Amino acid sequence: MNYILFDGPSRNNLLPFTYTRPVADIRVGILTIRQKWESYLETTTTTVTEDYLSEKFPMVEMEENVMINASYLPNMELVEMVKDLKQNQAIFKDEDVIAFYAEEGQEDIDFENYQAIEFAQDIIIIENTWDIFSKNGAAIREDFSLITKDRTSQPIPSSNNIIAPENIFIEKGAKLEFTTLNASGGPIYIGKNAEIMEGSMIRGPLALCESAVIKLGAKIYGPTTIGPVSKVCGEVSNSVIFGYSSKGHDGYLGDSVLGEWCNLGADTNNSNLKNNYAEVRLWNYQTEGFAKTGLQFCGLMMGDHSKCGINTMFNTGTVVGVSANIFGSGFPRNFVPSFSWGGSGGYTTYLTKKAFEVAKVVMARRKLELTEQDEAILEHVFEDTKKFRRE
Secondary structure, three states, X not given: OEEEEEOOOOOHHHOOHHHOOOHHHOEOOOOEHHHHHHHHHOOOEEEEOOHHHOOOOOOOOOOEEEEEEOOXXXXXXXXXXXXXXXOOEEEEEOOEEEEEEEEOOOOOOOHHHOEEEEOOOOOOEOOOOOHHHHOHHHHHHHHHHHHHOOOOOOOOOOOOEEEOHHHEEEOOOOXXXXXXXXXXXXXXXXXXXXXXXXXXXXXXXXEEOOOOEEOOOOEEEOOEEEOOOOEEXXXXXXXXXXXXXXXXXXXXXXXXXXXXXXXXOOOXXXXXXXXXXXXXXXXXXXXXXXXXXXXXXXXXXXXXXXXXXXXXEEOOOEEEOOOOEEOOOOOOOOEEOOOEEEEOOEEEEOOHHHXXXXXXXXXXXXXXXXXXXXXXXXXXHHHHOHHHOOO
């Protein structure tokens, strides 16, 4: 069977992260949503997403296909139902479609003609940006069980101070000495070639992905995910970093999500609680206004390739788009459009030519390159977000 992950109705609520990737490639827990489905299904998947992303993330269609809503994270019960789908069958959760059978070239899907199979059990759904960090603990636990099943961890070096070692898994090549790891409240996963430097204090759940680094004396509260090749220092609580991003110095990051290729300057801090303890509102790209989150704690949402200078202070519930460059004194607005250059004193447009120059240098340091596909995606985002920039 051929499995295709589609963006679904939550795509716009997951901006700015879905400006540069399908919903399936959001990281929550240890793995991306795509990696979870592929691990359970034991096969590769392709994607139905926005046209401008489809060259980098193409769809492969075969005679028989199962379409899967990428907002739904897999578990064993759901995967078995998905594998058993037959012609004219669809799986629903309440009124939402999770998965359905489709034949090659079938353009019109009328669920009135489908047999509806209800999925009645609890499941993790990523429908809004804040779900990424608020549901991250549950996702880490499920991924930890999936990844470590029937496997043996590398030994924990004796110099470390350990609580609940049975909840700690270390992959080959990982390095950690003279750290404190407390996994009594949730698992700690340390990926291949990752490193935790001396003096760091970690409280699980934690996902430290491949080749990521926690620097000297960091304080990490779970649930937190540090994506591949990212660097983290200072204090981090209940946050998700997708990958290739850096918070390399002291400062606080809490109840937040950073995309890829982000950089927080030294002593950058974000607020995750309003002074009046009121519910946090976040910018919503679909309604073009601020929407209720239902959360009292909510910090920074920062899209790919965005950066900020030293001593930057982010207000509670700040949304930063793609490829923004923020600097200067004072608090930036709590919505910074993509390709903005400036800070509390005002913004100009960060032209793509300059943004690409920076991105190429940044990516070359990790032995990667900004491809023509990447540039085309970012050019589209630049044009699509023009209406939000005011000079």
